[in-house]
Amino acid sequence: MEKITKELAGKIALITGGTKGIGKAIADELASLGATVIVSARQEPAEELPYHFIAADLTNNDSISELAEQLLKQYGSLDILINNVGGTSAPTGGFSVLSDADWENDLExxxxxxxxxxxxxIPSMIAKNSGVVIHISSLNGKLPLYASNLSYGVAKAALNNYSKALASEVASxxxxxxxxxxxxVKTMAMETFLHNYASSIGKSFEETxxxxxDSLGGVPMNRLAQPAEIAHLVGFLASPKASYITGANYVIDGGTIPTIF
Structure with a gap:
């Protein structure tokens, strides 16, 4: 029988926010493709993970430095970096209800x-002339919703712009x-957001x-994505099959955006 070679065998991957939701699905996907997976989050999950876990608060400069130092010391360098951590705790209601702290927290x-x-x-990737960095952004970076998550959408739009510029700089x-x-995407974070938003506008979870x-213009598939559906795309983009892809922003939204822009 012919031996099946896993596409990411021998690769070292870090997924931030990798203990639940989309991050956990990405960790599972990359591991299934043969990668050695490390996940980080602020707190270790209650359930035991089959991956190396490193506690890190990525809104803290010292914590970021410690995470990078520990990774590079133990593994030498990373092959794949998935910047997945994100979210918002800002109130709904538009620009007038957002404080400086709300903006600063979402940008951070x-x-x-x-x-x-x-x-x-990335310097360690450049040193070996090899690496993949994937930023998990949001549809809201292209279609901002002022009433529900304005500061989050603005921050993701900035992430999109930064990612494109960085791709151009390090491609060579x-x-x-x-x-x-x-x-x-159907995650616990999305469900919490919807419950909170529903409470703030006096509607049911389903109505919200x-x-x-509807506020996004409708979702032709008429459902939320499963985390694994996002992870399958990330797994492909991290693999050698996507070796000529850089600087692109892949929207995976069930057909929400009607045209390419």
């Missing part, structure tokens, strides 16, 4: 965390940089989910 978590970790890790040095922008899909 959804933009600056990726920039700072890239700055700590062997490092590919790609953005993946999911639409609505439909309202949010």
């Amino acid at each position: 978590l959804n933009l600056l965390a990726a920039i700072k970790l890239d700055r700590a890790i 040095q062997g490092v590919r940089v790609i953005t993946v922008s999911p639409g609505m 989910a439909q309202l949010l899909m």
Whole structure:
């Protein structure tokens, strides 16, 4: 019988925010393709993971430095960096209800965390002329919703722009940089957001989910994505099959955006 070679065998991958939701699905996907997987999050999950876990708060500069130092000391360098950590705790209601702290928190978590970790890790990729960096953005970086998550969408739009510029800078040095922008995904974080939003506008969970899909212009598939569906795309982009892809932003949204822009 012919031996099946896993596409990411021998590769070292870090997934930030990799203990649940999309991050956990990506960790599972990359491991299934043969990669050695490391995940980071602020707190170790209650359930035991089959991956090396490193506690890290990516809104803290010292924590980012410690994460990078520990990784490079133990593994020498990374082959794949998935900047997945993100989210928002800002209130709904538009620009007038957002405080300076709301803006700063969303920019720190959804933009600056990726920039700072890239700055700590990418030089080791450049040194060996090889590496893949994938930024997990959001459909809201292209279609911002002022009433529900304005500061989050603005931060993700900035991440998209940064990712494109970085891709152009490091492409000739062997490092590919790609953005993946999911639409609505069925995760615990999304369910918590929808429950909170539903409470703030006095509607049911189901009504709020439909309202949010409608506010995006509708989702032709009429459902939320499963985390694994995002992870399958990330697995392909991290693999040698995508060796000529860099600087692109892949929107995976069930057909929400009607045209390419």
